[in-house]
Structure formats: structure tokens, C-alpha cells
């Protein structure tokens with residue numbers, strides 16, 4: 358959660374500095390307070406005025422400014438920050454900080470800081486892989502600095518390889534994770550997400566509208582909060598979050614097998630997926646020709662109810678189910694909670710505006726084993742994920 362967090366962005370002199378204003382903008386949209394320190398070389402690539410406008414705060418460049426309010430600038434900035442993020446971080450600034458050199462305001466602030474620090478390197482591949490830079494990055498890692506990966510691409514120097522700074526939204530996610538309290542560490546979460554797909558023939562299939570967003574939000578937040586996360590996902594069009602293990606599945610039977618392989622090791626199973634309840638009894642090996650052998654109907658058979666199966670055999674595991682309904686969601690949700698022996702069920706009416714499939718928000722009610730119902734307002738799936746995780750945490 359970045360809201361109201363104080364983020365000090367250090368910008369150093371590399372071409373990737375053109376992405377720094379976008380990072381500031383993204384952080385402010387999340388409600389963070391951002392102040393910027395630029396090295397003199399960074400000012401050759403972008404202007405302090407740009408960063409001032411984007412951050413809505415004065416930009417700091419010089420070490421020897423006239424003191425305002427008799428504040429010692431590098432100390433007050435270091436104390437203000439919940440986290441310092443250097444993006445882009447050049448080989449030069451990495452080397453200076455690794456070796457305790459303070460010859461500009463940014464390196465001085467870094468030395469004076471006791472907060473978390475993230476570096477997002479950006480440089481030519483050979484510089485990145487040079488012995489000196491690798492040693493300097495190792496030194497910083499040993500001191501607790503988080504050094505982000507770089508992407509592989511055509512670089513500004515026309516070389517192809519690693520060294521491209523991560524995109525602003527990727528850096529934002531790393532900051533968010535670093536600032537999140539690790540209150541679920543030591544717990545193992547198994548989370549299912551997305552739809553499953555049941556083939557009719559090599560071309561056609563039966564599925565549903567699940568995008569994976571709800572399950573991915575749960576996996577992402579559980580990981581941010583320090584849990585060990587295994588995510589089992591049906592086919593989706595969105596990028597899965599970073600987890601300890603990711604298992605990609607297609608059919609409900611595949612999802613069942615994947616849950617079975619991971620269930621005994623988990624403390625919590627959250628079933629946010631929308632597995633297909635039925636599959637065609639026969640799957641045609643070749644494409645069904647529409648004019649020749651098109652069937653008038655497709656005979657279906659039932660798939661295994663994964664939640665029910667594990668609800669019946671669970672031992673120590675906490676199990677959270679979801680119910681996607683179009684009417685009477687509380688009534689049906691309560692029945693599913695009991696039938697599947699769940700500890701909690703999250704009910705969403707998929708017909709409500711801003712709820713259920715595909716949207717970034719959801720409107721849910723949480724029902725516990727005692728039948729208590731918590732009616733929640735419309736909120737971001739990420740926020741709902743945190744509420745569900747808080748409820749799970751209370752059950753440990």
C-alpha cells in the first residue's frame with residue numbers, strides 16, 4: 358500500500374531518466390508523497406523542472422544549498438523517506454554508494470539513510486556485467502539494498518542485451534512489495550485463479566468469463582505480505598504476479614491434479630478460480646465440420662468439484678471458497694460454504710456493475726462458518742484481497 362508513504366526518488370545520469378517522471382506520476386496516483394533528488398549528470402538528461410512539476414515538490418540537486426529553516430538537507434531528506442529508490446541507477450552511483458563516496462547530494466542522502474533502499478540499474482550490458490559493477494552490486498545487496506533486475510532489449514547504445522531499466526509500473530510494484538508488512542511470512546498459500554477450458558474439438562471449447570484478476574490479486578498480496586505462494590491458473594490474458602511457484606493448467610481435471618500435488622504442503626487454499634463444472638463427454642480428435650457432422654447438441658458430463666473434494670479431506674488447512682452467483686448470492690453462498698466444508702466463502706453477484714468477472718473492482722460479502730455475513734462495498738480487487746487475507750490471518 359503506497360498511500361501516504363514518503364518516497365524519495367534518486368535520479369542519476371542515464372538515458373533511462375526519461376522514465377523517471379512516469380514513475381513519479383504512477384507513485385502519486387497511488388497516493389504516495391514523492392520528493393526527488395537528482396545528480397548533476399541526471400540534469401543533462403531531464404530537467405529538475407519536469408521532476409518538480411510531476412512530484413509537486415521542490416527538486417534537490419545541490420549539496421551546498423543555502424539552508425532553509427536551518428535544516429541540514431541531506432539529513433532531513435534521509436529521515437523523511439520511508440524508502441529511497443534510485444531509478445535509474447548508473448554504474449557510477451552504484452560504485453560510489455558501495456564504496457562510501459559522498460560527492461553529491463544523492464550519495465550523501467544515501468549514506469545518511471536508515472530506510473529501505475532500492476536501486477533500479479540501467480546501463481550498457483558490458484558495464485552491467487563488468488567485474489567491478491557485479492562486485493559493487495553484491496556489496497550493496499549484502500548491506501540490504503534491493504537491486505532490481507534489468508530487462509534484455511536493444512539498448513540506447515544499439516547493443517542488444519541486459520541492462521534496460523525496468524518499466525515504471527514494474528518498479529512501483531517492487532516499491533509496494535518492499536513497503537508491505539510481512540505479516541503472513543512462514544505461511545504457505547495455494548491459490549487458484551482464472552477459468553478452466555474444456556475442449557469440444559481442437560478448435561472449440563467451453564469456458565467462462567473469468568479473467569484471473571481476483572485470484573491474481575490474492576496471490577500478489579499474499580506474496581507481498583511475505584507468504585510462500587503457489588498460484589494455479591487456468592488460461593488468462595493477464596501477466597501472472599510474481600509467486601514462488603506458478604502452475605499453468607487448462608481443464609478442471611488439470612486444476613484438480615495441480616491442487617492435489619500441492620495441497621498437503623499448504624496452510625491455506627483459496628479457490629478463486631472459476632472451474633468449468635461440465636465438459637463434453639467426447640472430445641473430437643479433428644475439427645467438427647459445420648456442414649457435415651455438426652451436432653445438434655453436445656453431451657456433457659460433470660467435472661469434479663475441487664473445493665468439495667479437498668473440503669472433505671482437509672486436515673489443518675484453512676479453505677476459502679468463492680461463489681459467483683447471479684441471484685440470491687447469500688443463500689447460495691451459505692449452501693456452498695456448508696456443502697464444501699469451507700472456513701469462509703466470498704460471495705459475488707456477477708451481474709452487479711463493477712463486480713465479478715473481468716473488472717478491476719468487486720462487490721463481495723464474506724460469510725464465515727458461523728454464518729456471520731460481512732457486506733462489503735465496491736472496492737479494488739487488490740483491497741478485497743487484503744481484507745480476505747486479514748480474515749484468513751485471524752484464523753491461524
Ligand code: PMT
Nearest residue numbers: 567568569570571628631662663664678679680681714715
Ligand atoms: O477472474 P475474475 O475475472 O477476476 O473474476 C473473479 C471471479 C468472479 C471468477 C471470482 O470472484 C469468483 O467468484 N470465483 C469463483 C467462481 C465459481 O466457480 O463459483 P462457483 O459458485 O461455481 O463455485 C464455488 C466454489 O467452488 C469456488 O470457490 C470454485 O473455485 C469452486 N469450484 C467450482 C467448481 C468446480 N468444479 N470445482 C471447484 O472447486
